[in-house]
Amino acid sequence: MTETLVAVINPATGEKLQDSPVLDAAALEAALQQARSAYQDWKQTSFAERAALLKAVAAKMREEVDSLAPLMTLEMGKPIKEARGEVLKAAWCAEHYAEQAEQYLQPLTLASDASHSYVQYLPLGSVLGILPWNAPFWLAFRFCAPALMAGNTCLMKHDLHVPRSAQAIADLFVQVGAPAGLMQNVPMGNAAVEAVIRDPRVQAVSLTGSDRAGSAVAAIAGAEIKPVVLELGGSDPCIVLADADLDKAADTITLSRIINAGQSCIAAKRIIIEDPVYDTLVEKLQTRLAALKLGDPALETTDVGPMARDDLRQNLHRQVMETRQAGARCLLGGELPDGPGFFYPVTLLADVTADMTAAVEETFGPVAVVMRARDAEHAVALANDSRYGLAAGLWTERSRGEQLARRLEVGQVAVNGIVKTDPRLPSGGIKCSGLGRELGPQGIHEFVNAQQVWLG
Numbered sequence: 129m130t131e132t133l134v135a136v137i138n139p140a141t142g143e144k145l146q147d148s149p150v151l152d153a154a155a156l157e158a159a160l161q162q163a164r165s166a167y168q169d170w171k172q173t174s175f176a177e178r179a180a181l182l183k184a185v186a187a188k189m190r191e192e193v194d195s196l197a198p199l200m201t202l203e204m205g206k207p208i209k210e211a212r213g214e215v216l217k218a219a220w221c222a223e224h225y226a227e228q229a230e231q232y233l234q235p236l237t238l239a240s241d242a243s244h245s246y247v248q249y250l251p252l253g254s255v256l257g258i259l260p261w262n263a264p265f266w267l268a269f270r271f272c273a274p275a276l277m278a279g280n281t282c283l284m285k286h287d288l289h290v291p292r293s294a295q296a297i298a299d300l301f302v303q304v305g306a307p308a309g310l311m312q313n314v315p316m317g318n319a320a321v322e323a324v325i326r327d328p329r330v331q332a333v334s335l336t337g338s339d340r341a342g343s344a345v346a347a348i349a350g351a352e353i354k355p356v357v358l359e360l361g362g363s364d365p366c367i368v369l370a371d372a373d374l375d376k377a378a379d380t381i382t383l384s385r386i387i388n389a390g391q392s393c394i395a396a397k398r399i400i401i402e403d404p405v406y407d408t409l410v411e412k413l414q415t416r417l418a419a420l421k422l423g424d425p426a427l428e429t430t431d432v433g434p435m436a437r438d439d440l441r442q443n444l445h446r447q448v449m450e451t452r453q454a455g456a457r458c459l460l461g462g463e464l465p466d467g468p469g470f471f472y473p474v475t476l477l478a479d480v481t482a483d484m485t486a487a488v489e490e491t492f493g494p495v496a497v498v499m500r501a502r503d504a505e506h507a508v509a510l511a512n513d514s515r516y517g518l519a520a521g522l523w524t525e526r527s528r529g530e531q532l533a534r535r536l537e538v539g540q541v542a543v544n545g546i547v548k549t550d551p552r553l554p555s556g557g558i559k560c561s562g563l564g565r566e567l568g569p570q571g572i573h574e575f576v577n578a579q580q581v582w583l584g
């Protein structure tokens with residue numbers, strides 16, 4: 129296999145850490161074979177046996193959090209306090225599915241002309257998980273924990289910019305004595321992915337990443353008639369109406385927008401404020417955003433680290449410049465800093481309109497984009513005026529929030545709180561934000577054969 133190696137760069141310093149390794153053809157073939165062989169035994173294990181393994185992995189993660197978290201800080205610049213939280217959340221996901229999978233996959237009795245008819249949920253085989261760099265541990269576990277508990281085996285093609293995190297995830301399974309081939313790290317370039325999806329030993333695909341990658345991968349999976357789950361990008365609206373608690377909204381929106389230096393799929397990316405409270409809330413946001421500490425992600429005091437790569441930073445800056453040129457007001461940041469690393473200042477763009485770049489495209493960085501809505505109707509129209517449909521925030525009186533949620537074209541809505549992911553609740557998008565769901569009971573139902581049984 130001919131591959132161009134990806135250079136892994138410490139985003140806080142710009143220094144090269146290593147070239148990212150990829151499997152050669154023989155190693156990839158061995159991994160596919162091992163995943164298939166492991167499946168023959170794993171599919172016959174009980175829920176209790178699977179749960180014991182997942183719990184052991186979770187315990188190991190909790191024990192090793194201080195050595196695992198810095199891997200993300202080094203490879204993609206996640207502030208250390210967030211990185212630790214991510215490892216613990218990944219452990220929670222493993223524990224959640226260990227405890228709930230049996231109940232989530234209980235056979236379902238359905239009345240018919242049979243003496244007894246029901247649906248049972250059987251594993252499919254080996255599932256390929258294609259993952260991005262922005263939450264290396266969490267996204268890996270929300271893919272693999274339900275798939276493994278359902279009796280599948282996993283092949284993890286992680287982003288090549290986070291090779292140490294990816295290997296550490298696979299090593300956790302080896303360290304707790306998982307069967308060989310159960311959960312494997314299969315580093316490969318994008319060009320090699322097609323053959324793996326088409327391989328008869330792979331039964332399903334899950335991709336978290338951009339809509340461009342999702343479309344390419346889904347086309348191949350579709351051609352092979354293999355199920356696919358797509359967790360893609362978003363330009364999430366956060367609507368704040370005049371009756372909202374503005375201080376609480378400002379605190380929450382600030383946190384939502386700057387987590388992981390703004391590189392989160394479900395960050396509040398378009399902040400849509402009703403006219404009567406527009407100026408007040410913009411001022412509150414400006415005060416909070418200006419107080420954030422940008423700097424070395426290895427320090428406990430850092431709120432916002434660098435962006436993961438320079439090309440991502442340059443693209444964000446293009447979006448900011450185009451939006452300013454189109455008439456938005458830049459109230460904070462907006463200038464590319466000198467110096468080492470891929471830092472981008474916390475930026476606040478006000479008076480953004482629906483046709484401007486920062487409203488049309490996903491902004492994946494610490495840039496808060498504020499839009500003015502005449503009233504609630506206009507706010508809903510602005511929120512839905514996007515090719516994306518991942519999640520949304522709503523700040524207003526609770527029952528009004530529930531009514532408005534039904535009109536938002538997204539897969540998840542938080543009323544008077546932060547949009548977040550939680551192992552207990554399904555997440556996923558509509559429109560260009562994806563297909564299917566991860567997490568909660570819905571997540572584990574994506575990679576099973578819902579087999580109907582009819583008894584005479």
Ligand SMILES: NC(=O)c1ccc[n+]([C@@H]2O[C@H](COP(=O)([O-])OP(=O)(O)OC[C@H]3O[C@@H](n4cnc5c(N)ncnc54)[C@H](O)[C@@H]3O)[C@@H](O)[C@H]2O)c1
Pocket residue numbers: 258259260261262267285286287288317318319321322335336337338339340341342344345359360361362392393394490492518556557561562
């Ligand atoms: N919806 C969610 O839950 C969620 C979670 C995290 C990130 N994301 C999205 O991911 C994006 C950020 O990640 P990115 O830009 O690095 O994503 P990306 O699409 O470039 O890469 C994601 C993964 O897909 C692989 N990939 C890319 N093109 C491919 C192709 N043609 N064939 C096979 N594999 C391919 C990459 O190597 C990587 O492993 C953002 O849009 C973000 O919103 C979504």
Ligand SMILES: O=CCCC(=O)O
Pocket residue numbers: 262263266391392393394548549
């Ligand atoms: O980027 C998306 C991942 C964020 C999350 O699941 O919390």
